[in-house]
Amino acid sequence: MKNYFNDLYGGILYFKENHAAFVICIIGFLLNITAVPLEKLQAAYVNECLRLGVNAMSVGSIFMTCGLLSGTIVFVYISQKFTTKQILIYCGALIGVLYFSLMYIGLISFIPMRYMAYAAILGIFGFINSLIGMSVQVAFMSSTPDGYIGRVGSIFNAIACSSIPVGSFLLAMIFPFLSIVQTYFYFGIATIFIFLLLGRLKSMKILDNSF
Numbered sequence: 037m038k039n040y041f042n043d044l045y046g047g048i049l050y051f052k053e054n055h056a057a058f059v060i061c062i063i064g065f066l067l068n069i070t071a072v073p074l075e076k077l078q079a080a081y082v083n084e085c086l087r088l089g090v091n092a093m094s095v096g097s098i099f100m101t102c103g104l105l106s107g108t109i110v111f112v113y114i115s116q117k118f119t120t121k122q123i124l125i126y127c128g129a130l131i132g133v134l135y136f137s138l139m140y141i142g143l144i145s146f147i148p149m150r151y152m153a154y155a156a157i158l159g160i161f162g163f164i165n166s167l168i169g170m171s172v173q174v175a176f177m178s179s180t181p182d183g184y185i186g187r188v189g190s191i192f193n194a195i196a197c198s199s200i201p202v203g204s205f206l207l208a209m210i211f212p213f214l215s216i217v218q219t220y221f222y223f224g225i226a227t228i229f230i231f232l233l234l235g236r237l238k239s240m241k242i243l244d245n246s247f
Contacts, residue, residue: 057176060176060192061191061196065198065199066128067165067199068197068203069199070128070132070223070227071131071165071203072203073135074135076204076207077211077216078096081138084216085138085141085142086142087142088150088151088154095154095155096154097158099155099156099162100159103162103165104163107162107165107166111167111170121235123167123171124171124231124234125231125234127167127168128168128234129228130160130164131164131227131231132225132226132231133224134160134161134164134224135220138154138157139220139221141154176189210222
């Protein structure tokens with residue numbers, strides 16, 4: 037038990053002193069929060085805004101999975117063209133743009149085109165999330181010494197996973213006062229603002245390098 041707490045304390049000290057690990061953890065936390073509205077409100081959005089059935093959810097899930105897989109495949113190529121900071125900031129801001137796009141799919145009168153638009157947006161969403169997730173993981177592994185990966189990784193995963201209940205709580209607080217479209221609008225603005233603000237922080241210079 038003593039060794040366990042010594043290792044835990046050492047991991048906390050390293051995490052506190054290592055700015056790169058802290059910045060990466062914050063980005064992972066924010067990334068998970070930005071995905072909460074899309075995941076938690078998907079059924080209500082498809083039914084109320086798109087006026088489509090469960091088939092639309094299946095199509096969206098399939099294309100999101102394809103986007104996640106394709107992002108993993110092309111990540112190596114993209115990481116050679118852009119720095120870690122650029123991938124995180126640009127892709128994070130694009131998530132906000134996708135929320136704006138979701139606001140207008142329900143206005144498409146041609147039903148097959150509505151399916152296609154929804155599938156395309158979820159595919160892009162999965163692709164972007166994959167790029168950000170891979171960037172965060174690679175940046176974390178490359179900036180953490182081997183002896184601390186287990187200890188710091190546990191703290192990183194705990195903080196990143198805590199974003200899900202935090203995001204769900206925030207969503208539950210605002211949803212009684214906003215419609216689904218309004219929720220997407222404000223989350224889109226907040227996402228773009230947060231990631232552009234992160235790009236201006238001096239601490240983000242730690243990630244301003246290629247892999």
